[in-house]
Every structure is written in structure tokens, then in C-alpha cells.
Amino acid sequence: MDWFPLGNSLRIALLSSVIVFFLGIFAAYYIAKLPKIIKGVLDVILTLPLVLPPTVVGYFLLLLLGVNRPLGQLLKEQGIQFVMTWQGGVITASVVAFPLMYRTARGAFESFDETLSYSGQTLGLSNTYIFWRIRMPYCRQGIIAGSVLAFARALGEYGATSMLVGYTPGKTATISTTVYQLWRTGDNAGATKWVLLNLAISAVVLLIVNIMEKGQNDWRRAKC
């Protein structure tokens, strides 16, 4: 059995989770501070990938990054190509998973007690220190939940990836595109193997979330 799709899926999911983690958190933090109208508009734009069909997202990405497009050509001159490469898979997974991280992080930040931040400031703590050492630990439940959701979504990404990246065995194949490809070519046994593997990974992820949530609840309970 060719294990490439597993490694490829994991590297795409991990890399895009890291990207989405930082982008989502900073978007959530800075957008929360903006005036209402701008906030509303940005919120809609940033959440769209969540509700749009993934193929539509893929289509937009093709319009933007296609080799004949201005941006795509500019990147190509730099030796970067997203169409038909696994790096393109990181882009599609990030775009699709971003809203999950952004929205959960924003919810978590909104529940943050701002007086903690003010008291940190009057104690002479820098805003960076307050962000990473007080705000993030306080909101960690939401942040962790968002990251896990984003990771799971990135791992299962199919639609946009199939548009931008396609399926090339040993080059861009992921678990989800492999399942489709094997089933299409009548290899049901091969597809089943990958389906079972996918189920196992999802179960482990959910298990980790549950364990973390339990720890979190104990911590929260102790707080009261």
C-alpha cells in the first residue's frame, strides 16, 4: 500500500492549522476592536468560506492563483506554484478552515474580562505580555477548540483541493481525494482501507478534545 496520501494529508493539515491558528487569532483580536460597521463587513467576508460550497472556494482560488492569472504568474516568476502542488493544498485547507478558528477565537476573546488586561497595563505589563500570558491562557478553551476544529476540517478538505490541486498519485494525493479516486476506479477494498484510517484519525482527534475539555472543566470549576 502507498502511504503517501496519509503523510501528505497530515502535513497539509498541520501546516494549515499553524497558519490558521495565528491568522485566526490575530484577525479575531484586531477585528473585535474595530468600529461596528467595518467589523460586520469583515466578519461576513472572513466567514464566507465556511458557508460557500468548497468547489466555489476552489474556483475563486483558481481565479486568483491560476498560472495565467496576474498573481499566479507573479508567484511563478518567484518559483512558487500553487496549482497542482501540495503547497496549493495547504492554501485551500487554510482558506476553508480559517473561519472555524476565527469565529471560535473571537467568541473566546469576547468572553475575556477586559479588567484583567487593564490591571495588567497599570501593573506595567506590556501589551504583548498581557496577550500571550493572560489573555491567551484565559481563552485557551476556545482557542484549543478552534484549533482542533480547524485541523479536522483541513484534514477532511476535499472540494476546494480537488479544484486547485487535483489528484496526482505521489504528488498531491490526500486521503479524501484518494478515497474518491479509488472508489471511482472500482477499488472498493482500497477505498475502505483509507476510510477506516480516516475514521481512526478522527476518533483520536475527538478523544484528545474530550480529554482536554475535561481538564479545562476541572480548571474552570476550581476557579469558582
Next chain:
Amino acid sequence: MLEVKIEKKVGSFHLRVDIQTKEGITGILGPSGCGKSMTLRCIAGIETPDTGRIVLDGVTLFDSEKKINLPPQKRRVGYLFQNYALFPNMNVEKNILCGLHHLKDKAEKQKRLLEVAELLQLQGLEKQKVNQLSGGQQQRVALARILVNQPKLLLLDEPFSALDAHLSSKLQIEVKALLREYARPVLMVTHNRNEGYHMCEQMALMGEGKILTHKGTKEVFASPETITGALITGCKNIAAAKKCSDYEVEVPEWGIRLETKEAVREDLQAIGIRAHYFGPKVKSNRYSVQQTGMMEEPFEWIIQFKYVDQNPQSKDLWWRIPKDRFPGEMPEELGISPVNVLCLYSEAEK
């Protein structure tokens, strides 16, 4: 020394604060939403006034004309929040020391920790999680965390309101002793007049974004100057009044004239009489009264009454008397000593 002269508009609310304080504890007493906390936030740099100046010990913290606005981190102003704002993810020691995290000298840190832990009786609690502390302990940790940074000014925002009554009075005594030792200016806001009276040497009354009066605490209560001031200090009986002569006023609503101790100014608006200050045996300002109601408290009677010639539409007056001094049945007449007739003037004057 702290000098504050600021203005800030938020919606229809207009904050106009002009106050100077020296050493010791100065209180700002006022109802909820009068702008007390916003004033503290402006001084600490959490909020920015529209215009004005804030100067602490010769250092300009804020000046709208010179475009100076120091960030809270550089102001050296300690701020005790109403809910203490301890960081739940850190234990007591880390909470106290986080303000010193830039300090590399571990021995110095430890020394400062020991000092404040002793001052605030926190020995043995260093490794505790803050969520396992009682309300009083949380307050002491919050104070320790502030004092370890050696601020030049201390701001206390309703410091006792999160505690139950018994603990609150015990802590007021402790905190007052501590702050006396600390010998830096302290500005404390509260809506509780007893708390303010216990703690503060100087007192400012605040109503609707404006400082109405600022003087010694006792003088503020003896002469609150304005109707709002009288209400804030807990005066129950207030009625419109006119000047008759230098030491006499007429209260049409109550159908009586009252003799005063202080000379009455032309712009008199109203008079106030505290519920405790009526006396069945007082000879002056004595008029016939009729009881209209009664309310029992653990140690006092509250008696509602009207003067015989009082406008029937107007509100009842309140008389409070300790149970052991109540004469048994309602006296026919009540008097008021002239010194207890509070003359109240227009706020625009100030």
C-alpha cells in the same frame, strides 16, 4: 500631589472633573453612573479624556494641548479594581511578581515579595491558586501586587463592595492602617457613604459627571452645599426653601419657618434635615407634627410624619431614633437645632 482637570463626553454623559489631592486618602462619593470610575480610569490611562490635564508629582500624565498621553504602563499609578482582577492562570506569588517580570535580579524579587507578603499577611499563601482564596485574601493579594510596584498614587475602585458587610468593615480598618503607613496619595471611589466616612480624610461629592464639593470628610457631611450633595450624603428630608432673613428660611411645602446657624445666601434653593436630627426635647424650630407611618429596624425606629400645616400632597418627613431613646409615644412637637438645618444652593455656583 495629584492635579486633575479633565473633560470627556460619552454619548449624552459629560464628565467634568476638577480636583487636586495631596497625601492621605481622598474619597469620591457619588451614585452609580456618576462618573467616579471613569475618572479613575482616565487618571490610570485606561481611558483618554477629550481635553484637560493630569499631573502627578510634577510629571504630566496627560495634557491634551501638549499632546501628552502616557500609556498606563508608564504612569506609576496603582489601580485596585472592584473585582480585584487577579490573573486566574497564575498563583499568588506569580500574580504579585508579574509586575516585576522585567527585573532580572532574583534575590531582589524575592526580597520585595517577602516584604509585601509580610505587610499584607500573605505568608504561606504564595503557592495557592487565586481562585481558592477568600474575598478578603483576594483583596490583599491584589493590593500586594500593586504595592510591590511602588506606585506614586493608588486608585481604589469600590474596594469593599464585593465583600459581605461584616468582612467589609473589618477590612476597612485593616486597609486604612496599611494605607496610612504607605504615605502616598490614595484616591478611592465609593457609593457607600459609611465606607467613605470610615476611610477618607478628604471627600469629594460627585453627581452627573461633576465634582460638587471637595473638603474634609466631616465638613462635607456637615454641609453638603447642594441638593445632590445632600442626597449623596444620605439626607432624607429635603424641601425647596426661600430666604427670609440672614438666619431664617421659609419652607412653603412644610408650612414652617426655620432658624439656621450659618448665614443664608440669596441663592438658597432648598434646605435639608437629616432623619437623625429631629428631637422631641429640642427647643428651637419646634412645630406640631402628625405621625403618618412607622417602620421598624433592628435598633432604630423610622417614623414618617407631616407637619400640621404641611401641604398634604408633599412627601412625608423621616425621623430616625434609636429604640432606647424613643419616648414611648409619638410626641406632639419636634424641634431641630439650627446647626442641623442644611442650606442647599444651586450647583452652578460651584
